[in-house]
Amino acid sequence: MSIGCGGRTGRYVGISLTGSSRILTLCEVEVYGGAQGKRMLSLEDKLESLREDLEKAVEMEALEDEDLEEEALEKKALEEEGLGEEALEEEALKEEVLEKIALVKEALEDAIEMEK
Structure with missing residues (x-):
């Protein structure tokens, strides 16, 4: 699999970390070419x-x-x-709910678009 790396493309190696759902991806720092052999970036x-x-x-x-x-x-x-702390918390909750509504709306619009 080739993926861009700082404007360059290279071979990537995926490593699954044991006991964790995280994946570590490493980018090569050496480039291998045909007749030129190995060269450092x-x-x-x-x-x-x-x-x-x-x-x-x-x-x-x-x-x-x-x-x-x-x-x-x-x-x-x-x-x-x-407005006191309680009003500030209520305002923050309203903002959070509005953000979630916007995300759901966007997901529905995407689903409708995909069905077309």
């Missing part, structure tokens, strides 16, 4: 892969920061309106 390739990983990590952290900031602003607004 260049430093440039490794740096590019690290750069891509760093960019993804920065993006994920920024999204998490935005979510935390949004939650803090919502909580502050509710507190300023004089």
